[in-house]
């Protein structure tokens with residue numbers, strides 16, 4: 001009998017605990033000895049088929065029934081159920097072909113319930129566990145490192161080295177102290193898994209994977225192929241995290257949350273009513289408004305234009321969205337120079353935005369790479385840019401030129417709330433009569449003294465009250481059965497969920513007896529495909 005409890009999820013990766021009868025519980029992701037934790041290998045006949053074996057071959061070798069782990073294979077119909085431990089034999093061979101790795105992985109994930117533990121036998125090396133966990137594997141054994149020990153290879157998170165590297169002082173684990181290669185290799189894979197667990201719990205696994213994969217071309221290729229599976233990966237990535245998003249590599253441009261931000265700015269976001277825009281550079285400090293340079297820009301603009309920040313890797317951040325994850329959370333190396341891919345991807349975003357929202361005047365208050373990108377975009381959509389500077393945007397001369405360029409333009413009505421509602425809930429809302437109070441960025445919105453929304457300063461997301469939800473006509477609803485929720489809403493009580501819901505989204509729970517506000521703990525699809533676990537962390541319940 002196994003029992004499974006996931007704690008944190010980040011994309012396909014999870015942390016949690018696996019309880020297996022009388023055996024000691026395992027903190028996932030975990031590496032464990034085969035005999036202590038898994039079925040007797042003798043009972044697993046017909047499970048070790050090559051991953052590339054065709055259907056006709058695989059169907060001749062049905063896996064054993066009724067034992068854990070349940071063997072799954074890209075060419076076999078899914079037999080696993082919620083709560084099972086599933087095993088993908090031979091996964092280490094998938095590293096030889098990154099495209100297959102990703103195709104098989106996505107296929108297997110789609111046909112297997114999300115609340116299952118994923119075991120990759122003979123696959124875990126200190127250099128591969130980060131990407132394996134990022135791919136959604138939770139459980140490993142010592143076979144791969146023991147094989148390395150037998151071959152006289154010294155394993156490190158940076159790859160495996162010749163045996164004499166053990167004498168170089170790279171590692172001072174108890175194994176190395178007594179020149180025991182096997183003990184070292186086992187200890188370093190345990191250590192790396194503990195590190196991965198920490199990074200998952202803190203919402204930073206992607207940053208670790210981007211750094212770990214550098215020394216192995218296959219892993220870089222796997223990461224890039226996974227990013228191309230945008231629909232699947234975006235669904236799994238939480239809507240926000242509290243910490244910093246480090247955008248330090250070329251892959252950052254294609255991170256699912258970065259692309260989701262871009263797509264929502266184009267597809268959902270509703271700008272305030274004005275036909276004058278100023279393009280501004282980003283600032284290292286976030287949200288931009290609290291930086292010195294942006295305070296100067298805002299003073300010079302005096303509310304007479306819509307402010308759009310041009311930045312890598314997010315592309316274009318309307319002022320209204322500056323606090324929303326990841327706009328208020330990213331850190332990026334600033335050189336002033338933008339590479340060709342950044343220029344292409346980001347100018348493309350600008351073209352799409354300006355084709356959807358044409359302005360009478362667009363003033364570029366930019367320099368360097370950001371200016372070049374704006375010019376590229378303007379060329380492509382036949383837009384004439386005005387320039388208030390070409391260098392030192394925060395300098396006195398540039399700021400006076402910006403002020404002068406806006407002479408005669410009328411002050412526009414600030415509508416930060418509409419910008420945020422449209423982005424977060426894909427809704428258009430009449431915000432007339434709504435007033436804000438509080439000290440930026442901790443704002444509260446109300447109408448007729450009744451509070452409608454507050455801003456969660458950690459994520460920059462709006463938190464609607466029941467009255468706030470009444471303004472949002474549809475979407476982000478979770479339907480529950482005819483019961484009175486006490487505390488969090490669990491998966492079995494849910495009868496329906498808006499497919500747009502992602503882990504961390506604000507949702508309205510609706511049932512026959514009660515409604516509740518809260519935050520989704522899983523994406524809609526996983527809520528509907530799972531049998532256990534928390535679906536919504538409830539904040540407030542109202543009896544009907």
Ligand SMILES: [Zn+2]
Pocket residue numbers: 171172173174175176177184185188
């Ligand atoms: Zn060591």
